[in-house]
Amino acid sequence: MSDDVRPGFVRVRLDLSYDGRDFSGWARQTRGQRTVQGEIEDAIRTVTRSQDTYELTVAGRTDAGVHARGQVAHVDLPQELWDGQRDKLLRRLAGRLSHDVRVWKAEEAPAGFNARFSAIWRRYAYRVTDHPAGVDPLLRGHVLWHDWPLDVDAMNAAAERLLGEHDFAAYCKKREGATTIRTLRELRWERDAAGILTATVKADAFCHNMVRSLVGAMLFVGDGHRPADWPAKVLAAGVRDSAVHVVRPHGLTLEEVGYPADELLAARNLEARNRRTLPARGAGASGCC
Template sequence: MHERTRVRLDVAYDGTGFSGWAAQPDRRTVAGVLTEHLDLVLGPGTATGLTVAGRTDAGVHATGQVCHLELPTEVWQERAGSLLRRLARLLPTDVRVRTMTEVPADFDARFSATWRRYEYRVTDAPYGAQPLRRHEILAWPRPLDLTALNAAAAGLVGEHDFAAYCRRKENATTLREVTRLDWRREADGVLVATVQADAFCQAMVRSLVGAMLVAGDGRRPVEWPAGLLTRRERSSEVTVAPAHGLTLVEVGYPTDPTEYARRAELTRRLRVPAEA
């Protein structure tokens, strides 16, 4: 058996032209494009086991996505110095592999992760989003109050059953721990929600944003989003915010590489993280 090396890829992409991360027949996906171009550079099937930290939905962007794959050690040793530049020349401009790093064999981009951090961008400017930023900012038709948004966010921090905000999956828990959720208004007036958790259910981030926005514009009380946490099934009252405002910005891992395997085992035992 040929020796193989595990390699971590840090990836960024504009999700506008992709049907999400996961490979799908007859659809343009991030995983599909990466696999296609790795095959072009290295030869078909040379890179195997492509595994991602979080399978983003169609239209969702990433500046800090993480994935891993395996290469024959001989190939990695020969190509490590030139592989990043060769991919840069061939990949379409809406996806970039930012770094490629050799990691221990027990590093798992998905299960070794300790947290994921997303940002969601919204403008309440009366004219809408700036044209050059329309693919990453949601235009909201009503004025938004930053204090109300943060009051709504505060009630969602902590470990809760987020069933009201998740698309339920068979045999998957909706218990999650949100360690950070807050809003800021940047100098250009754009509102940015930052949300960090150990993992997310499918559509959870955009559902949380959808609930907070109607509290932020005054149509719901600021206590309403947290009040939904008593529900044990998805709430039909929550509108999922559009995908294009959402960006995966960072994935956290243990600082000690010897902890990768232990973290992966713990994550598998607790739950199977789904799409965010």
């Protein structure tokens, strides 16, 4: 599948961040809800005095209430428009966008770049506190309160069993025609000096609700309600388990998106569009646990 930019247009990479609490997710919707995509597309149209709305493609479509610190998108703009706006676009967008979303960089993308399909990994963080008094009021929009003491070592022991390439159907909201095979590169928990526990979750891609479901399973292990091998057994079963809670979105932040070297972008585009399957166990596939 070709991802060539139309003649007369230039592809622009946007690096951005947003506080997700007042957005109905990333994707523009027909029902009039406020979305990050809609907000930025409208701002670009306004500051460039364009008659057309130029559609954004994003690295990771976040759900309602989820934040982003290192989100990446691209937009194809007419060359003439870009030439006239490149030096002033950031400042103009800063004057037009609401306080809870910012575009930090707007640069011409290298050949073959696609914000979604060129990405080789996404890294999320989920933040939790188990302090008996609850969440610091200054952090309440970004940290989940779990009202049971959490054992970080037990959670990390459970997390290790989930690393690698698996079918994460048990931790994803099913979407017709979409694969749930993912490579989980990193899943670990750390507690900082203030008592905030942060889960770092890094994978080549994520299916719907995957991070929040994994966190929900880890919390059940951390508070002693389930043993450390339970999340891997859920994964092996391959079906949604009603005991796995999808935790609330406000603790989740998209921290960073990784891309390959410029000369590998086009090849990554093609690879990411191929539907994935797991190798048969007889061909050397590893077990889940």
